[in-house]
Amino acid sequence: MVAMIPSKPFTCSRRGFLGGLACGLFAAKPGVAGPSTRPVDEPRFLTRGVVITADDLTWADWPRQAKAAGLNTIGLHAPVSARVLAQFIQSQAGQQFLDTCRQIGLAVEYELHAMSDLLPRRLFDTSPELFRMNDQGVRVREGNLCVHSEQALQVVAENAVDIAKTLRPTTGRYFYWGDDGLAWCRCPKCRGLSDTEQSLMVSNHLVAALRKVDPRARVAHLAYHNTLAPPRQVKPAEGVFLEYAPIHRRYDVPFERADDAQSRQEFEKLDANLEVFGREDARVLEYWLDVSLFSKWKKPAVKLPFNPEVLSADLDTYARRGIRHVTTFAVYIDAEYVAKYGAEPLRQYGEALNRTRG
Numbered sequence: 001m002v003a004m005i006p007s008k009p010f011t012c013s014r015r016g017f018l019g020g021l022a023c024g025l026f027a028a029k030p031g032v033a034g035p036s037t038r039p040v041d042e043p044r045f046l047t048r049g050v051v052i053t054a055d056d057l058t059w060a061d062w063p064r065q066a067k068a069a070g071l072n073t074i075g076l077h078a079p080v081s082a083r084v085l086a087q088f089i090q091s092q093a094g095q096q097f098l099d100t101c102r103q104i105g106l107a108v109e110y111e112l113h114a115m116s117d118l119l120p121r122r123l124f125d126t127s128p129e130l131f132r133m134n135d136q137g138v139r140v141r142e143g144n145l146c147v148h149s150e151q152a153l154q155v156v157a158e159n160a161v162d163i164a165k166t167l168r169p170t171t172g173r174y175f176y177w178g179d180d181g182l183a184w185c186r187c188p189k190c191r192g193l194s195d196t197e198q199s200l201m202v203s204n205h206l207v208a209a210l211r212k213v214d215p216r217a218r219v220a221h222l223a224y225h226n227t228l229a230p231p232r233q234v235k236p237a238e239g240v241f242l243e244y245a246p247i248h249r250r251y252d253v254p255f256e257r258a259d260d261a262q263s264r265q266e267f268e269k270l271d272a273n274l275e276v277f278g279r280e281d282a283r284v285l286e287y288w289l290d291v292s293l294f295s296k297w298k299k300p301a302v303k304l305p306f307n308p309e310v311l312s313a314d315l316d317t318y319a320r321r322g323i324r325h326v327t328t329f330a331v332y333i334d335a336e337y338v339a340k341y342g343a344e345p346l347r348q349y350g351e352a353l354n355r356t357r358g
């Protein structure tokens with residue numbers, strides 16, 4: 001599900017790959033709509049989730065254990081192909097998974113590195129102009145697309161709507177990410193835009209297309225790796241929300257206190273992105289439970305170096321910024337992993353998310 005760009009160290013890519021503040025200001029005002037009017041004894045985090053792959057469902061108890069831990073959302077991650085995940089969902093095992101989640105009241109979402117599905121690579125043979133240009137000025141089949149190709153955007157939208165017939169989130173939140181860690185277009189029209197801005201242009205386009213079939217659709221903009229820096233020249237459309245995934249941070253010290261350059265860079269980009277995208281819908285996609293990251297995306301899985309103090313401090317950091325939607329990757333926590341190491345960090349994660357109130 002996750003690999004690396006061969007020429008880079010593993011920290012460069014998840015492949016296979018986004019206080020109290022304004023809300024608090026109005027907390028005491030009666031009649032003000034929005035989260036600030038919620039009772040103070042409810043969990044602060046409205047989305048409390050995990051993101052796993054279909055392979056992790058060898059641990060058949062995943063949905064019930066997630067629910068028992070106090071979580072309310074489970075995301076299925078497609079590291080390479082949304083179409084493959086769609087095949088799983090249509091299988092008996094996939095339908096059973098959905099039935100269980102429906103019965104116990106667990107929301108289901110799909111987090112997809114999807115551009116190679118949305119713009120099928122075979123189209124390169126006849127229409128290379130739909131695809132991205134590399135730094136050498138050559139159109140290439142691999143990775144993302146040319147965002148100034150109207151035809152490419154049209155194909156992408158049609159396929160997103162088609163995939164959504166099968167991978168239909170119960171929350172209205174769609175996650176169609178760029179190809180993991182791969183560059184965007186360097187053609188004369190695109191090269192003045194950052195990878196972030198090109199990625200955001202696609203999200204803006206997708207939300208309009210998806211709302212024609214799902215009026216409540218919202219689309220994530222993934223701030224991660226090469227799209228971590230906030231956009232300057234492109235504004236998020238209505239319905240596009242921030243998903244912030246700090247893959248390059250350290251996990252042995254609280255995020256806010258980490259003093260290494262990579263963690264600092266990731267952390268600074270959080271506030272910069274919140275300034276652009278707003279806080280109310282912002283989502284954190286963390287790695288606290290991501291056995292696959294700590295295993296460097298290769299099995300056998302290592303034991304998760306879970307640190308409840310770091311988790312607790314990080315949740316406080318996010319809560320103070322007004323963030324109310326939190327998930328974490330938990331990939332590689334499957335039947336084999338649970339038999340060997342148990343699932344205590346899942347319980348502690350859920351407990352910590354529910355402990356933060358108001």
Ligand SMILES: [Zn+2]
Binds near residue numbers: 147149185189
């Ligand atoms: Zn281009």
